[in-house]
Amino acid sequence: NAGVTQTPKFRVLKTGQSMTLLCAQDMNHEYMYWYRQDPGMGLRLIHYSVGEGTTAKGEVPDGYNVSRLKKQNFLLGLESAAPSQTSVYFCASRRTDYGYTFGSGTRLTVV
Amino acid sequence: DQQVKQNSPSLSVQEGRISILNCDYTNSMFDYFLWYKKYPAEGPTFLISISSIKDKNEDGRFTVFLNKSAKHLSLHIVPSQPGDSAVYFCAARSGGSNYKLTFGKGTLLTVNP
Numbered sequence: 001n002a003g004v005t006q007t008p009k010f011r012v013l014k015t016g017q018s019m020t021l022l023c024a025q026d027m028n029h030e031y032m033y034w035y036r037q038d039p040g041m042g043l044r045l046i047h048y049s050v051g052e053g054t055t056a057k058g059e060v061p062d063g064y065n066v067s068r069l070k071k072q073n074f075l076l077g078l079e080s081a082a083p084s085q086t087s088v089y090f091c092a093s094r095r096t097d098y099g100y101t102f103g104s105g106t107r108l109t110v111v
Numbered sequence: 112d113q114q115v116k117q118n119s120p121s122l123s124v125q126e127g128r129i130s131i132l133n134c135d136y137t138n139s140m141f142d143y144f145l146w147y148k149k150y151p152a153e154g155p156t157f158l159i160s161i162s163s164i165k166d167k168n169e170d171g172r173f174t175v176f177l178n179k180s181a182k183h184l185s186l187h188i189v190p191s192q193p194g195d196s197a198v199y200f201c202a203a204r205s206g207g208s209n210y211k212l213t214f215g216k217g218t219l220l221t222v223n224p
Contacts, residue, residue, distance in 0.1 A: 004154070031210055033211070035214075040120075040216060041216060042115075042117075042200060042214040042215055042216040042217055043155070043200065043214040044214075045211055045212075045213075048211060058211065090154055090155070092154075094210055099145060099157040099160065100155075100157065100212065101157075102147075102154030102155045102156070103154050104152070104153055104154045105152070105153070105154055
């Protein structure tokens with residue numbers, strides 16, 4: 001019973017490089033979300049998905065793209081990383097009607 | 112515009128005493144409120160929630176109170192234990208929002224032995 005798994009856990013990128021963060025859930029949840037957490041800022045929604053093949057913008061979508069080709073996976077892409085994207089990224093899926101299950105996070109540093 | 116506010120960045124209490132974490136919100140469309148607990152290097156975990164039609168929900172040592180007229184909710188932990196030391200996030204959902212949650216900035220609770 002893995003729940004929500006995020007890979008990688010840590011990554012250092014150079015400015016301008018690209019990468020993809022993977023979120024996988026084994027609970028057959030329809031809804032999935034990507035958040036970023038910055039010091040003093042709480043969690044802010046980047047993108048979300050209400051089902052396979054769907055995506056939508058959240059509060060801070062600029063500089064990110066997402067895809068949900070399979071129900072269990074939600075990918076977050078950075079096409080050209082910037083230092084402002086240094087953050088901890090959390091994926092979540094909807095556990096009950098109202099609660100989320102979060103992954104353990106990906107710590108990304110852009111230098 | 113911050114719709115969910117946790118005005119206390121940190122709180123320190125003695126083991127066995129009560130911890131009270133506060134949260135204010137501005138959006139009248141919020142209909143469900145949740146508290147999450149987060150340890151370092153881990154993802155947030157769900158703690159307790161309350162619907163806007165209730166004013167209190169209790170689960171063991173944790174109780175959440177909601178004052179709709181004041182747009183204020185609070186989390187009470189009694190008795191506090193050192194293992195409760197973590198960051199606590201208040202979150203809110205508005206009806207019909209595809210279950211998107213709006214989070215506060217968090218409060219770091221330290222329970223001293």
